[in-house]
Amino acid sequence: MGEMDLAIQEFLIESRENLDQLDRDLIAIEKDPGSRETLDRMFRTFHTIKGTCGFFDFPRLETVTHAGEGLLCDLREGRLAWSLAITGILLELVDVVRRHLAGIERTGTELEEDDSFLVEALGRLRDRGHDTSGPPIVPGPGSIAAPARPVARAAAAATPFSGLAPASRGEPADGSPAASPSEGTIRVDVGLLDKLMNLVGELVLARNQIFRFTVDDHTSSIEGAVQRLSLITSELQEGVMRTRMQPIGNLWNRFPRLVRDLSLQCGKRAKIEMVGKATGLDKTVLEAIKDPLTHLIRNAIDHGIEFPEERLAVGKPAEGTIHLRAYHEGGLVNIEIHDDGAGVAPSRIKQKALERNLISPEQAARLDDRDLLRLIFQPGFSTAETVTSVSGRGVGLDVVKTNVERIGGTVDLQSEPGQGSTFKVKIPLTLAIIPAMIVTSGGDRYAIPQVSLLELVRLEGEDACRRIEWIQGVPLYRLRGELLPLVDLNRILGGAPPQPPAPGVDPVANIVVLQADNRRFGLIVTEVIDTEEIVVKPLAWQLKKIPIYSGATIMGDGRVALILDVLGIARTAGMNAQGGECACARSDVAADATRSFLLIGLGDGRRLALPLEVVSRLEEIDAGTVETTVNREVVQYRGGILPLVNLATRFGGATAPRDRLQVVVASDNGRDVGFVVESILDIVSATPEVRDLGNSPGILGTAVLQRQVIDLLDVPSLIHGPAATMKGA
Amino acid sequence: MRALIVEDSCATRTILSQILRGLGFQVVEAGDGSEGLVRLEETGGADLALVDWNMPGMNGIDFVRAVRRRAAHDSMRMMMVTTETELESIARALEEGADEYVMKPFTREVIAQKLELMGLWLE
DSSP: OHHHHHHHHHHHHHHHHHHHHHHHHHHHHHHOTTOHHHHHHHHHHHHHHHHHHHHHTOHHHHHHHHHHHHHHHHHHTTSSOOOHHHHHHHHHHHHHHHHHHHHHHHHSSOOOOOOHHHHHHHHHHHHHHHHHTOSOSSOOHHHHHHHHHHHHHHHHHHOSSOSOOOOOTTOTTSSSOOOOHHHHOOOOOHHHHHHHHHHHHHHHHHHHHHHHHHHTOOSSTHHHHHHHHHHHHHHHHHHHHHHTEEETHHHHTTHHHHHHHHHHHHTOOEEEEEEOTTOEEEHHHHHHHHHHHHHHHHHIIIIISOOHHHHHHTTOOSSEEEEEEEEEETTEEEEEEEEOSOOOOHHHHHHHHHHTTSSOHHHHHHOOHHHHHHGGGSTTOOOOSSOOTTTTTTOOHHHHHHHHHHTTOEEEEEEETTTEEEEEEEEESOSSEEEEEEEEETTEEEEEEGGGEEEEEEEETHHHHHHEEEETTEEEEEETTEEEEEEEHHHHTTOOOOOOOOTTSOOEEEEEEEEETTEEEEEEESEEEEEEEEEOBOOOHHHHTOTTEEEEEEOTTSOEEEEEOHHHHHHHTTOOTTTTHHHHOGGGOOOOSOEEEEEEEOSTTOEEEEEGGGEEEEEEEEGGGOEEOSSSEEEEETTEEEEEEEHHHHTTOOOOOOSEEEEEEEEETTEEEEEEESEEEEEEEEOOOOBOOSOOTTEEEEEEETTEEEEEEOHHHHHHSHHHHSOOO | OEEEEEOSOHHHHHHHHHHHHHTTOEEEEESSHHHHHHHHHHHTOOSEEEEESSOSSSOHHHHHHHHHHSGGGTTOEEEEEEOGGGHHHHHHHHHHTOOEEEESSOOHHHHHHHHHHTTSOOO
């Protein structure tokens, strides 16, 4: 039985390979219907499957492939001319065969499905062909089968073995035959490659370990040997990695068929062109991008390419083209999916996003075209007027983005209205060995994938004190004048919350500035060790559910270090979407339903929230520097005059006089205002549903943030409106 | 006894090879006719060749013809492995110098009988 299992495995593998080729051939043959070579290959695929089915007792599969073989035989012999109907039915046949193969893989037997309709349809096609082209030139197999058998027997008996076969001259097979592809390549079990990869990973670790021993020992003659070991290990690592590389063409090969089917389904015409098919990618990466790429192709046909008449009307060829391009760049693979369709108009995106409440009108006004285009990756966004069966089904491009980001990649969109769109996907070559920054926190070591790392900031002494603001336990750091939310790794890991440095102790802070999605934040770690190539090991199931870890690795000294998931940390820390990003990278203010708010206290327990994106700075000023002009209080600030609005008194409360004032500097349309507050409480992310409960002037509405009802400050009205001219504190 | 299997389908090769090994043959496999010729040179020949008809590259009949043109493998017996749709071609293969044919799907018993017919295997 085991022997049969092996044969079935081989049958499944080779049949699928042949069917993949058949898919490609079916597309190719539409362009060149007379290609004998292609027809032969297609014939052979059905022929081989049919022939092998007999051994395993798969009668249904045998019947359908037999019908396909017959049809191809007619085509090959010229009894039937190629037509669109033939392509259609053969594609259908390929699907049926694949279903059977899948069934065989799952259950060991073919499916119980009734394919007779297909067999009959194939028969009808053949009959119709015969009718038009006259009676078959060559008698069918049925008529020759009977006499052939005795002839064979007789011949076998008459010439037991003869060396008298006539020699035909010029036979290329004589002498040195051309190398067949099977000589230069062998099929290797993926499990074995995975194991090799693992072993190489271990070797890299052992190398790192030995390397550490010899770092301090320059005199020893072992140094040279270690260097050689190091070099060979690196080469071996590269070599093994290459064995796992598969050309992206393996994945793309399915796309011509997909494009054909989808465009027919949508009533459009499209073709696909590919550049860089040979670009190699690690197997696991290739598998991971399969769905995102398929989705982008679907999207291009469904939403990108216009209907033929529309295309002709604007002077484009009726048939749209999708260009796929792949190339290596700096350790990453770039994949571009370009369509020459209608493109995406940022104004339309803006309109849709507003309709769907993905952004507020204020946000919309602030977004540039690039930011607007990014909105289409937001959950709940779809530019299709109607949900179609092709790329609709409620699955949006946000899934593409999530899937690409899961493997450490990025996706971006460029579009020229009227000219088409280009999606750019960047992904790492491999997921197995990655460069990472090793840091410590709470005495343990952690690895941070280098891909998310922007910069390292080390603050010492007074510097640290002055530039990190420990406001109500929420640390913020001003990096080159911009606010960067800080997350203490130790706190995320469940350790003690960060404490403002005790007086007298020389404070040191190591901040790892990270990019997660479109947001930036600083991760406070105890110590930054070094960068290292780490071998990614999957997490045990107990740890898999913890979002802040993405894997584990073994360090040079044999200890285990967990690999941090930067996105997971950002989420755990509650920095959704543009937490920090608004203040740090103004141009990146992506509009997301989730927004970040600065929570402030007005004393006497009252709280207010203001959108973080309007906050440019948090200041503490000496009450003595406040000057009073005719109708308001101002302070000299950064070479200008900053009007102050005391929010407590503005909203009808009282404030106790203080020596130092907490000031939130906010800007709108180039005008600044300093809000004097009692305390700065927190930064929270939320998707608030703002309600207008008949609020007083200066209040935008009321929202629920952190399960509390909080008034939202209407910053523009406070800056530009009459309130700004009112006397403040 | 040594056997060469010339067959492009991996699955069929495995099945044939298992049957022949079970019958006591040492088996060498090739994916098409030209590879079959190379294997023959490498191994110094075989007593039996099982040859598929329809293969990419060099097909079965060309292989038979090429082998028979060389005196070195005169003593090698060749059996065509076919399906019923290829029966018309068997006569041609036999003319070119093949000795027997077997039709897919075959069983171990059928192969054994055919070998017995050729005097290559006795139960």
